[in-house]
Amino acid sequence: MQIGLHKLKNKLIVAPMAGVTDRPFRQLCKRMGAAMAVSEMVSSNSLLWGSEKTRRRACHEGEVRPVSVQIAGSDPLMMADAARHNAEQGAEIIDINMGCPAKKICNVMAGSALMKDEGLVGKILQAVVNAVNIPVTLKIRTGWDPDHKNALTIARIAEDTGIQALAIHGRTRACAYRGEAEYETIALVKTAIRIPVIANGDITSPEKARQVLANTGADAIMIGRAAQGRPWIFREIEHFLMTGKHMPPPTTVEIQRILINHLHELYDFYGEYSGVRMARKHISWYTRGLAGSAAFRHAMNQLQTKDAQLAATHLFFNTLSEQSMELVYADDEVAVR
Template structure:
């Protein structure tokens, strides 16, 4: 059982923080389908951006099930510490520090995975944030800045010494971004080097691969990101397989259609008509990529290009209903 501070996580399957994806409606779907813990989209530590539209949506934690995990990003220890305090006051029960994002706009500010090149600063950030709040603090990293500069073991030791409650490691370096084969040896070495929980992340896309990676690294849990886009039931499949050695192939077509419909409606409700329709498009695309039948190009464009929320729902529902018979055999 994965334990982070006072929180026992129900399943060793965690939904990854993904900017522009892991919003409140998506987190709700992930929890519904077996994610034992979900981590928010990264929230800036900059005080002057708290009133921005993006940050306000990302900071909405009302009704979130325990533990509520908020990921913060930044470069200055005191600014991150103050951001941690602010988010705890807003309802966060665990603070996660982003030291793993490889995006250029994050790294050019020396944040995210760029921090891994500066171990003294990493130590200062982690210690300062841990001392600033009375809730568990975790950190997400990569294996290093480049294949010839892997320092995940060092960072894990620094994290444990600073009082970090758990560490998530993505098995690529900053330079690799999301390209190429994931390297799990560094994660296995980090697990041997520390006593805090280690969560493994990177290219885990099936129950079988989750079990294989856990066996190889001896990690305490898996974190699933892109693989669950369009198929959130993957969390439950992995949880069942890890617990019982078997899992349901996929939910029925009717169940999947209901989930899709409910998720898209939740996006519309959360963001409002204009933003909701636009932000729902990528989720619709992901869901349909896992549907046994694909819409015609004209139909796909109609679903994804409409600006009308009612029309978007009706077009999507009509397509799902018209192809449910095929999907029942899937």
């Protein structure tokens, strides 16, 4: 798949997620096999560009290319200014958010709320495309609600205004993340436009990835929540698509190594105070389903320093490894007898 001059190494893209797809997470997912990762959304309101949060979101130092930055807003001129600003800060692709279902975004007529106003959609897309000399992409949903699915109309507007790739989440704004994603609308859009189409929603396994690609004809897939605490899903899917076979799951030792490295990157990026707090949700995601993880997560949320957080994480995983070895030895003894 190609976006402008950027040829992606595979069909796997990390979805933009507020509070999640910061630079450490994007870099990690790229190391784990993702071809591209879209940043957290950056507001088009220039009054916020000087805030610490926005400066962090606009930090791409050392990031593996291509660098894709998502912008959000409802005013064409402000969106154009935001695109120029982020291009100057190092963005190589500008992504426009018309897919976020969050109330605080939709209440200001941004995100997926924009799909209600097709005329305004066209004005925003044209303004942003005209403002920068780098590729512009768009993320949408299938429509505003199940009775008003207008993804096909928006897709045609996108193509006509010069958008170079379109990502579609297989739910409407009204559905939020409830129920199951549907892919028929994505398949319909793919048959009607020439620009690359990216399928998004409920892609949680290698088999589902292959199924969605086959059923929609999409050029790529976008994975969000399934990568939280499981960044190796990208290498698992890539391997499965290439060979038809599953990779062995990561061992607890490898999960420990990946998590510890991720924690250090969070501390470096945010500083200790904010880094420790950002790390809590990632630690919770990484340890889902592991023995004793509920009590561990509860205790983790009380820790206030990175040293305490790292020590507790090491202890948890080292205990898991020791228990696994005891089980192996017990099995061996049974086998010998």
